[in-house]
Amino acid sequence: MNDVLIQASQLTRHYQVGKAVVAALSEVELTVTRGEFTALVGPSGSGKSTLLNLIGGLDRPSRGEIQVNGLSLGAAAEPELVRYRRERVGFIFQSFNLLPTLTALENVEAPLMLAEIPQPARRERATALLESVGLAPRLQHKPNELSGGEKQRVAIARALANRPMLLLADEPTGNLDSQTGGAVLDLLCRLLPAQGVTMIMVTHDPEIAARADRIVHLRDGRIQHIETPSRRTPNP
Amino acid sequence: MTLQDQIRTAAANVGRRKLRSALASLGVVVGTLTLVILVSLATGVRRQINQQFASIGLDRLTVQPPGGRRGPFDPGGGFDPFGGQARKKIITQQDVNRWKQLPGVTQLVPEIRLPGAVGLEVQWHGTNQAVHIAGGEPMRGMFFQAPPEPLAGSLELPESGGMILSQGTAEALGVASNQLAGLIGQNLEAVLRTSRGETQRFALKVQGITQQKSRDIQVSIADRIAMKNWWFNSTNTIASEGYDLVSLRSIDVTRAVALTAQFRKEGFQVQSLEIVVEVANRIVTAITIMFALIGSIALLVATIGIANTMVMAIYERTREIGILKAMGASSREIRQLFMLEAGCIGLIGGVIGLLLGWLAGVGLNQVIPLYLRHRELPVHGDFFVVNPALALGAILFAAFIGLVAGLLPAQRAAKLDPLQALRHE
Numbered sequence: 236m237n238d239v240l241i242q243a244s245q246l247t248r249h250y251q252v253g254k255a256v257v258a259a260l261s262e263v264e265l266t267v268t269r270g271e272f273t274a275l276v277g278p279s280g281s282g283k284s285t286l287l288n289l290i291g292g293l294d295r296p297s298r299g300e301i302q303v304n305g306l307s308l309g310a311a312a313e314p315e316l317v318r319y320r321r322e323r324v325g326f327i328f329q330s331f332n333l334l335p336t337l338t339a340l341e342n343v344e345a346p347l348m349l350a351e352i353p354q355p356a357r358r359e360r361a362t363a364l365l366e367s368v369g370l371a372p373r374l375q376h377k378p379n380e381l382s383g384g385e386k387q388r389v390a391i392a393r394a395l396a397n398r399p400m401l402l403l404a405d406e407p408t409g410n411l412d413s414q415t416g417g418a419v420l421d422l423l424c425r426l427l428p429a430q431g432v433t434m435i436m437v438t439h440d441p442e443i444a445a446r447a448d449r450i451v452h453l454r455d456g457r458i459q460h461i462e463t464p465s466r467r468t469p470n471p
Numbered sequence: 472m473t474l475q476d477q478i479r480t481a482a483a484n485v486g487r488r489k490l491r492s493a494l495a496s497l498g499v500v501v502g503t504l505t506l507v508i509l510v511s512l513a514t515g516v517r518r519q520i521n522q523q524f525a526s527i528g529l530d531r532l533t534v535q536p537p538g539g540r541r542g543p544f545d546p547g548g549g550f551d552p553f554g555g556q557a558r559k560k561i562i563t564q565q566d567v568n569r570w571k572q573l574p575g576v577t578q579l580v581p582e583i584r585l586p587g588a589v590g591l592e593v594q595w596h597g598t599n600q601a602v603h604i605a606g607g608e609p610m611r612g613m614f615f616q617a618p619p620e621p622l623a624g625s626l627e628l629p630e631s632g633g634m635i636l637s638q639g640t641a642e643a644l645g646v647a648s649n650q651l652a653g654l655i656g657q658n659l660e661a662v663l664r665t666s667r668g669e670t671q672r673f674a675l676k677v678q679g680i681t682q683q684k685s686r687d688i689q690v691s692i693a694d695r696i697a698m699k700n701w702w703f704n705s706t707n708t709i710a711s712e713g714y715d716l717v718s719l720r721s722i723d724v725t726r727a728v729a730l731t732a733q734f735r736k737e738g739f740q741v742q743s744l745e746i747v748v749e750v751a752n753r754i755v756t757a758i759t760i761m762f763a764l765i766g767s768i769a770l771l772v773a774t775i776g777i778a779n780t781m782v783m784a785i786y787e788r789t790r791e792i793g794i795l796k797a798m799g800a801s802s803r804e805i806r807q808l809f810m811l812e813a814g815c816i817g818l819i820g821g822v823i824g825l826l827l828g829w830l831a832g833v834g835l836n837q838v839i840p841l842y843l844r845h846r847e848l849p850v851h852g853d854f855f856v857v858n859p860a861l862a863l864g865a866i867l868f869a870a871f872i873g874l875v876a877g878l879l880p881a882q883r884a885a886k887l888d889p890l891q892a893l894r895h896e
Contacts, residue, residue, distance in 0.1 A: 293889045293890050293893075313801075314801065317799055317801040317802075319799075320797065320798070321798065324799075326797045326798070328893070332790070332794045332893065333794075334791055334794060336484075336487055345795075346798045348472060348473075349795075349798055349799050349800050351473050393798075397799075
């Protein structure tokens with residue numbers, strides 16, 4: 236079995252800002268193996284979110300190539316990309332991005348609905364996921380009735396709904412205090428290896444980055460160096 | 472995403488902003504209301520016109536054998552070198568029986584005409600008076616004629632042996648106008664005379680006297696068959712010649728037109744005032760279309776309200792659209808979601824508008840007869856008629872209007888870039 240999940244070569248993304256062309260990402264070479272936890276770190280504007288969005292199929296490269304699980308995202312047709320986002324990828328955002336009018340349960344059901352899972356199975360799966368993130372008593376609460384940590388846990392459950400192979404997290408603890416953030420991270424580190432999910436996380440926090448298998452340092456749209464923390468935290 | 476889920480989600484989204492959805496559908500309510508009231512009025516008026524026409528005889532028609540008026544013995548037919556040739560197609564007793572069973576036929580009277588060459592006289596107290604036989608059908612007042620009133624007696628003929636005189640005939644027989652009642656119940660003799668001088672007498676009892684000044688009598692069909700059989704020296708002219716004419720009355724004007732077409736297809740000659748009916752119906756159809764257009768314009772204006780609401784909703788929910796796209800919703804699903812939402816607004820407005828329009832019609836149907844009674848106009852029935860086709864059509868059209876209104880905003884939502892949408896505050 237091929238252990239390489241993500242293969243990026245000469246990955247470049249330019250943005251047109253007025254008349255100027257801004258290079259958000261230049262000539263990035265990156266390989267990510269399955270089951271790995273990769274942290275993307277770097278100052279603002281270093282291109283880490285751009286890289287994450289390219290991997291997630293929310294954006295397309297200006298030049299170069301990125302392949303995930305054999306699918307070339309730059310060349311893929313729109314329906315293929317839609318299916319890729321729906322079935323292969325889960326997103327977690329700094330600002331949670333829950334649908335405000337839906338309950339926690341309905342939020343987790345939403346991606347299952349998009350995948351056309353029939354209703355009884357949908358409810359069952361969403362309930363099990365929310366229970367696994369410790370939100371069993373909060374199923375019928377709307378996002379504005381939940382705390383920040385609870386919202387992010389709903390978002391994690393939602394991201395895992397369609398059993399993705401890849402979880403993309405954009406500063407998932409950025410809006411949380413350190414204690415809550417730590418708990419969310421613990422949850423991710425507990426859930427993902429059990430399901431064989433590969434995670435790529437953008438973060439500012441060196442402490443969080445330190446828990447990754449690899450830390451990719453970006454600056455000015457280029458990879459500066461890739462660090463492999465010596466201390467590996469064995470899963471309890 | 473299944474269509475069922477899309478509809479459920481769209482309906483839930485309509486419910487999220489109740490006041491705004493209600494205001495947006497208000498335009499559709501007014502539009503549908505206008506459409507329903509105007510078209511139901513046109514439908515009611517069409518029904519009124521048909522009823523009024525029916526009351527002057529447009530629901531009646533006469534059927535004749537092909538070339539019926541050019542039979543060998545017909546008056547005005549002139550000399551026919553092939554005189555006596557049989558009719559190509561005759562109206563048989565079976566035809567008459569079958570036609571009686573046709574849907575929409577309420578009354579049917581077969582006719583026998585005596586040839587014009589038949590000399591007919593009425594004899595009373597030694598006075599002979601040449602007369603014509605007028606139609607003896609109980610169905611009087613064909614085409615625009617008011618039903619005749621009897622001067623004396625009744626205008627109902629028995630199966631046979633009866634006779635109705637015109638006032639003109641009675642006077643010619645020497646009966647003064649104030650003694651007409653004395654004729655009723657008297658036996659008269661009708662004398663049939665051929666050019667060779669042969670005569671046959673038929674004793675007939677006077678049943679009644681009409682106001683007509685012309686010199687004619689009416690006798691029952693059985694008596695006329697008997698007279699015709701004698702004239703042709705035949706035992707059964709019905710079998711050989713058929714009926715000369717069948718008058719029939721249908722349930723309404725529309726049915727009369729359909730029956731006309733059917734009889735013509737069977738190869739008979741049909742006379743009716745269908746042209747008048749058709750012109751009238753054409754005018755009403757034009758009015759209906761005009762009314763429907765006015766209502767549709769009101770509905771089209773409603774699209775602006777829906778489109779505005781949808782543009783606002785999409786602006787507000789830009790971020791949600793981004794979230795949905797990140798979760799793997801396709802542009803098509805986003806577009807359908809918003810179009811269905813707009814369609815829902817249209818549908819709700821359509822249902823409410825239909826209900827209000829129907830209620831308004833029911834109310835006006837109660838009020839208008841009061842006015843008509845006040846003006847002493849002989850018009851009855853409903854003026855606003857909401858038939859199922861109109862109800863269904865109005866609702867579907869309102870939903871369609873919603874979909875159309877949602878088209879452009881939904882297209883805009885579908886085209887949103889997921890990244891930009893996610894960044895939207």
